Amino acid sequence: MSPSTAVSSEAANPTDLPGRTATAGRARHAPRGTTTSAAICIAALVAAALASLCIGNRLVDPLALFDAQSPDHAVMDARMLRTMIGIVLGAAIGMAGACLQGLTRNPLADPALLGLNAGAAFAMVAGITYVGTTGIGGYIWFGFLGAGVAGLGVHLVASIGRGGATPGKLVIAGAALTAALTSWTTGILLTSRDTLDQIRSWQVASVAGKQTDAFVTVLPFIVVGVGLALASARILNALALGDELARGLGRSVARDRAVVGLAVMLLIGASVALAGPVAFLGLLVPHLVRRQVGGDYARILPLSAGWGAVLMVTADTVGRFVLPPGEVQVGVMTAVLGAPVFVAMIRRGKLGNL
């Protein structure tokens, strides 16, 4: 139940009130205010969760969840788990996106675009095939490793050439790495014949049909990642000023980056291990939130988690009925809905604003 506590904690967040009075003078940066935004977010989350419980192959009365005799009880159980997974993963991915954008000071940073998802998937498949790891509790470690190495590698490649790691170069390096890793992942899966059918689950994310124990295994890692990310709000605020100023404020930039990077690794590795790669969600959510509450990461991070959960659950719910019969996986939904927004962002040309 950590997601709901994480979300509700933002309303009770003691920094909210001082933050609000401090920003009262420059209200245009926070047009609606943090409290309003948090309230809307929680209401939207409740509505999305309820819709996710009721809507599906057939409409079900959510009260059946508490009635063990009801014929719909099993359906509700499955949908409950699915909704919880959606909330937790959405929160994790939204937060990871915000952390990445702050860490790289790059508005196009996204766990999928920068190759972190593909890195995690590749490392896990390699671990399962060559090291013989079994169970999500084993290969999740490979997920962390893969996400971390891929993120570092993309940043390294993009920062070598002229002009440093510009947003465009990061995206293209990420796309190249994703393509290579996808080829290698598919190659490994092809050589071990029995896993052929698994290609789908490593390339398209879905929150349906997961086991409770897998969810329980992954949950602690996400909780730690969320805690680490929330704690690093001040770090990200300092990094947003640029490395020199951050150093002038007494921060150890290298250590700060390592802390935020660790949080991103935990969140992305865990989410890919559980559901597969989700694209564009981590890109869009922080921008949405930033438009509401301005540039303070103490507000951006919790709200990114909240709105990430809302969008993830909504995308999953819409995917159930948008093209009947059958369901559209949530990974497909976010890619198809997110790509136009990504393209629009590029077209507006407002890329260098962090």
Added chain:
Amino acid sequence: MTTTTDRPTTALHAAAVPDVERVRRARRTPRRRHALVVMVLAVAALVALLVNLLLGSYTFTAPDAVRIIVGSGIDRPTAEFILMEQKLPRALTALLAGLCFGASGAVFQTVLRNPLASPDIVGISTGASAAAVVALLVFGARGDVVALAAEVGAVGIALVVRWVAGGIGSYRLVLVGVGIASAMLSVIHYLFTRAAIWDAQLALRWLTGSVAAAGWDEVRLLVVVLVVLLPLLWWSASSLRITELGPDAASGLGVTARRAELVMLVAVLLVAAGVAVVGPIAFLAFLSGPIARAMNAGRTSVIGGALVGATLLLAADYVGHYLIGDVNMPAGIITGAVGAPFLLWLMARGATGRSPR
């Protein structure tokens, strides 16, 4: 061109002969080099073709193969079947599709003046593939209709990318293409999960590209497309070296923007034909141009790019089919596994055009 013709007239007054000679030599050397490069590449493609035909899990001697192909039969129906129905159409498909991808990639990179802007990276290949899969799975189309759908899809995506990016020649185009390509990929994924049976081989073919399904129908389609498009490309590509100077200089020298767009259209149609037959072979179009360019001392060569594409696809198919384990690895996985690190290396060298914002 114009500058070189009026230079000798002024030089005629003084030391006429050496100057004229010097100009002539300066123009002749690259031409010779280009002819040499094309010859070397043609030989390489031919060798790759022969290797695919003669070697592998079922080997032929050259005289046997010739006898079977000419039809003065040797009395071995199995051998005849394997060569004529499996190996020959597959190798020819790889050759012809490779020509399509390579030529198209070289044209894109030259006109857009950016080595990153190849049809596979700006989303044209994935667009063609998605359209083909829609035709295949949603409308139950077969054969030439699928190819037609791929052509329409490629042109459609090209127009969308162009319109969204606001004109050709900008770095935005690449970024927009990357975004659209990832959306198209998930459309393909989705359509295959919706198909009643998850046919992994078929899905892999349309996601990464594979020559494995090739038959004589595919060869015929590619021959028709190449016969129609190559002369058009030949005619319009003569302006490519001027287009490379940039839109302002090119229109000053009499090459209109319309001409550049015609070349691009031909390139889009070529790559779509390739995709319709073998799927979006990952990074093939992207790889071919720079390799041919490096061999040709930094000058663009569309024929060179086409031949490099053919050689690479034949080689990738051979490696994937025979050299890796006991599985048939699709050619697209081989080119993807090799091509993407090449792209990263190119970026690290800073050889990817103007720095984007």
